[in-house]
Amino acid sequence: MNRQFRLKRRPVGRVTRDDFDLVEAPVPTPGPGQAVARNLYLSLDPTNRIWMSDMDQYLPPVALGEVMRGGGVGTIVASNNPDYQVGDTVNGLLGWQDYCLIGAPGELFPPTVIPQGLPIPMTALMGACGMTGLTAYFGLIELGQPKAGDTVVVSAAAGAVGTVVGQIAKIKGCRVVGIAGGKKKCDFLTRELGFDAAVDYKAADWREQLKAATPDGVDVNFENVGGEIMEAVVERMNLFSRMPLCGMISTYNDANPPRYDLTPFLMKRIKLQGFIVLDFKDRYIEGSMQLAQWLLEGKLKAQETVVDGLETAPETLNMLFDGGNIGKLIVKIADAA
Numbered sequence: 001m002n003r004q005f006r007l008k009r010r011p012v013g014r015v016t017r018d019d020f021d022l023v024e025a026p027v028p029t030p031g032p033g034q035a036v037a038r039n040l041y042l043s044l045d046p047t048n049r050i051w052m053s054d055m056d057q058y059l060p061p062v063a064l065g066e067v068m069r070g071g072g073v074g075t076i077v078a079s080n081n082p083d084y085q086v087g088d089t090v091n092g093l094l095g096w097q098d099y100c101l102i103g104a105p106g107e108l109f110p111p112t113v114i115p116q117g118l119p120i121p122m123t124a125l126m127g128a129c130g131m132t133g134l135t136a137y138f139g140l141i142e143l144g145q146p147k148a149g150d151t152v153v154v155s156a157a158a159g160a161v162g163t164v165v166g167q168i169a170k171i172k173g174c175r176v177v178g179i180a181g182g183k184k185k186c187d188f189l190t191r192e193l194g195f196d197a198a199v200d201y202k203a204a205d206w207r208e209q210l211k212a213a214t215p216d217g218v219d220v221n222f223e224n225v226g227g228e229i230m231e232a233v234v235e236r237m238n239l240f241s242r243m244p245l246c247g248m249i250s251t252y253n254d255a256n257p258p259r260y261d262l263t264p265f266l267m268k269r270i271k272l273q274g275f276i277v278l279d280f281k282d283r284y285i286e287g288s289m290q291l292a293q294w295l296l297e298g299k300l301k302a303q304e305t306v307v308d309g310l311e312t313a314p315e316t317l318n319m320l321f322d323g324g325n326i327g328k329l330i331v332k333i334a335d336a337a
């Protein structure tokens with residue numbers, strides 16, 4: 001059988017299991033030009049929460065009754081499409097389900113076949129060398145324009161994107177300051193990943209910590225969180241600094257997200273640009289090759305939190321909002337054959 005999480009209603013605030021129907025459908029049979037993947041890993045991402053809502057967004061919202069959209073890695077188990085051979089590893093929007101019918105009507109992007117024998121763990125295809133790594137890479141390099149000696153601040157620093165942003169900034173010779181919740185995560189950033197400083201935003205004195213960690217101000221703010229953390233970093237930003245706006249996770253569960261004062265962007269001529277990793281889709285191969293090379297050279301560590309069982313997906317997603325993950329959050333669905 002094919003277990004599928006179908007979106008039953010649009011969540012209000014945090015996601016709950018009751019927002020979905022968990023149904024058992026037959027394993028799909030491929031029609032002409034179609035293929036079937038056995039899903040092995042599911043990538044959980046803050047944007048899943050956005051896709052569940054009907055706010056204006058960069059992809060169509062998941063329709064009520066539709067299988068919940070989600071990235072993942074799987075193996076082709078049946079195929080009537082010469083682009084997919086049985087046994088191939090595929091990476092793409094495989095959904096919150098055990099099996100994905102590739103080439104089904106309404107498919108947004110066909111999954112990509114991963115070259116055989118790649119010396120990269122499957123989970124890194126979603127994390128450090130996959131979409132989250134590419135987000136960090138293009139957001140920082142193209143929009144942040146970091147130069148050696150710059151101070152780069154990244155929020156949600158111990159998460160999937162943040163850990164990669166900080167490590168790339170170190171490779172580029174920057175002073176790197178991460179903002180994360182709790183001493184354990186802050187210690188991890190400085191001791192394990194080589195960040196120069198970490199600010200624990202859950203500590204009462206976090207604003208003083210931020211000031212002390214950025215004595216020369218901030219040249220690049222890689223923004224993942226929004227809210228008062230973003231405002232405090234903007235206060236520390238230098239003239240002609242850059243702010244790639246990657247995400248605002250602190251507000252994704254809010255019906256009425258805050259509005260911001262843009263005056264500092266004018267006064268300090270800060271270059272602010274929102275982006276979605278899809279903007280760089282023509283350059284994914286270049287980005288993945290560079291990330292994979294750094295991984296293999298030991299310059300980039302791929303951090304992951306892996307939770308067992310497709311059935312845990314709704315609760316596991318909330319770990320992103322509770323800070324329960326370090327690095328890329330992944331659900332393991334099945335063992336590779």
Ligand SMILES: NC(=O)c1ccc[n+]([C@@H]2O[C@H](COP(=O)([O-])OP(=O)(O)OC[C@H]3O[C@@H](n4cnc5c(N)ncnc54)[C@H](OP(=O)(O)O)[C@@H]3O)[C@@H](O)[C@H]2O)c1
Pocket residue numbers: 044045046047131132135156157158159160161162179180181182185224225229245246247248249250251275276277278319320321322323324325326327328329
């Ligand atoms: N633009 C794009 O194409 C793109 C692509 C991927 C991701 N993103 C964005 O990048 C950001 C990070 O995504 P990710 O996949 O790497 O997730 P992640 O950082 O692995 O997980 C989210 C982290 O955010 C922190 N957080 C949650 N609520 C918070 C709050 N209210 N205040 C401060 N920190 C909070 C938590 O860490 P703590 O324990 O430190 O609180 C949590 O671990 C998100 O905003 C996401 O939407 C954008």
